[in-house]
Amino acid sequence: MSYTMFRTFQVHPFLLYPTSILKRRNGFLYSTTIPKATQSSQTETKVSTSSQSKNLYKIPKDYEAVIGIETHVQLSTLTKAFCNCPYSYGSFPNSSICPVCMGLPGALPVLNNKVIEFAVKLGLALNCNLAFNSKFDRKQYFYPDLPKGYQISQFDVPIAASGFLDVDIPLEFGGGHKRFGITRVHMEEDAGKLMHTEKGNYSQVDLNRAGVPLLEIVSEPDMRNGIEAAEYAAEIQRLVRYLGVSNGNMQEGSLRCDVNVSVRPIGQSKFGTKVEVKNLNSFSSMSRAIDFEISRQVLLHSQGQEDQIVQETRLWEEGSQRTITMRKKEGLADYRYFPEPDLPSVILSQEYVDGIQTSLPELPEEKRRRYEKMGLGMQDVIFLANDKNIAEFFDATLAKGADAKSAANWIMSDIAAFMKNEKLTINDIKLTPEELSELIASIKGGIISGKIGKEILFELLAKGGSVKEIIEKKDLVQITDPVEIEKMVVKVIEENPKQLEQYRGGKTKLQGYFAGQVMKASKGKANPGLLNKILLEKLNSTT
């Protein structure tokens, strides 16, 4: 999925820094040291007249970017975190609220157990240390979408901390295996939504979303460019979908990412001033926003104006493809955290944790390693493992006896092409893993040829049915009897004396012509290998 997205962003019309895109195409990543040879080839490229982009060539390439990501995952529990209101995206405003999530006087929060279960699941999947005794805290600030005037969150004792996430960078961006640290994962509640009116003299508050449980994942500042950041986010999305804790949808807001970007000269251990970037609605905009921000900061550094980089929050503008100042941070906000007195401590038992650990499904990283061990190339591995449904289909096909290579090839070529054309997912197609396995076996066993196999596949994809049925119905069994093939070969040779003469005269390419004719005569059923062997014999014999 993420791999398709990068495809699209590469041809984006609003290229402010086209050279960055080109570099990526070549597999070189922007902010690392780049060999001089490549650098000089870039200077020949014609770019837009903006003076900023001209200066890009002169920017010293010895800066590195330091990127950290805060991800909010909205949990797909049936009800909210502290009350029993249900939640569904897009419902009529203020149709799913109660005194508790509205923060009415006298209302008290009661924790939804599923939130803990999902938090532990995600913490374990991110290889974190769990806090067996954690608590909730109040994070206090005033805003109309926060009914109580505080958010119930976790401050100093998050439920999980010190983990890591392994990702495989897509091959078109250099490939490779990367590990990013996870600082912490904690539970908190979401705020409501504010809807601003056109005129601007009033805003409306929708509290449907207030109290929905969130898990906040804070990464270590381990990412170094937009690609790594986007792949990290894509892997988080994969993970939460695999675990079933969230539908991880950036468009619906069930997965939200804020990034922090800073740059520093390579070799310096002290971090540069970090800038927060918000309003990132897709992985590709995340990647572009980060790269823009990196180049903005590096440019200021190179002009000796690094003091102009202030700790602030910037908004990514999709239209103009740049970040703009949202608000300057006047010092750090004081949230006056203190432990939530209305909720007891969250105490986990080893038994509980072990139970969840054993119930974890095979995670994307494990799958990728397993597929790699089967001998599949990284391209295949990433394609197959990264979509849970495709992986399941693939595994089911293998379970029926098919070999990995064949199954992978079929899925990635013909089946993927079909899905793309018809705009279907692998769950929508009529082909079943059993039939795919049967198809592979039939071809291997010589019952049908590869070419016939493709035809059968198409029918299976579109209409379903079974391989055996189709073979029988259409009489597609391969002809492997040498005697029969010889009969057809002889006949074709006899019917084409002119071509035979030309062949014998030196035009050996005509073998293909003969082969085609025999195929036609056999209605495509002749075994190609055998056909060509016999054909060659006959053509080259002196009789």
Next chain:
Amino acid sequence: MNQKARDTNLMVQKQKMNNVAEITCSASNLDEEDEVTANPWDVSRVPGGSSGGSAAAVSARQCVVSLGSDTGESVRQPASFCGVVGLKPTYGRVSRFGLMAYASSLDAIGCFGSSVADTGILLHAIAGHDRFDATSSKQEVPNFLSHFDSASSLESKPLKGLRVGLIRETIEDGVDAGVVSAIRAAASHFEELGCSLNEVSLPSFSLGLPVYYVLALSESSSNLSRYDGIRYGNQVHADELDSLYGDSRAKGLGSEVKMRILMGTYALSAGYYDAYYKRAQQVRTIIRNSFKEALNQYDILISPAAPSVAYKIGEKKNDPLAMYAGDIMTVNVNLAGLPALENSF
């Protein structure tokens, strides 16, 4: 709580014409603009607070029993001033769902009655676990009503075997002489009824007042944030969001409440949290442990409910600290989460 009371056929009658102190923030029930609640025994004196109205109603025989809330003293102190029985149950015994929160870790709903038995009956009707209150206790409520013996059935020394501890720090300096002699008289009365009575020292006792005020004000400053005029209440229109909040709350909240919010916010703010809130919680643990220890040696501990009798209306108006100081007798109990009964002799 209303639900439980209804379940036991208790008549729930709304308070008539009695001022409910603004968000239970008053020890004298005097801070409201409209009517003044007076002590039925002497209408020139305060009934106590913050549940002064409930106490006065029972005292004036307007109702048999009534409910109040006790965060630091708000049931026991007015009970003492009005000469009725006031009971604060163990924290968590009665659900807080529906109670406008003041200090979440200290609030408890309490009962007033003219006799201990009546008060007990009310408690029994409202006690028990509530799944809408995560801090409410899951412990079974025993049928303690069955242990209420009528006076006529009692033998001459009915309290024989009961170990009573009189907290020494409550009869020392700062307490009215009249109050000290009253409590001593009560103590000897206890002894006549057969119990063994000794003075017990709780060295951390005096720390209760500052600890209580830091914690209660901090928690309440947070609990009162929801009164912002956005969803209900008066909203003052303004051009900026901050002004809307500021003006609505400035106009809508009384001066005592505003003072407490400011103090609580200060105690929780960056740079002060450790010195105030965190420190207070740590001392609270010490206080709790000292009570626990004392209750290993004694079955009940006794003390005056207030360091003075009901003061005159208007007497402490300009001296909030003096008013706060009056809570010294009762706050430790809330900090420790213990139950306490105020009874007037």
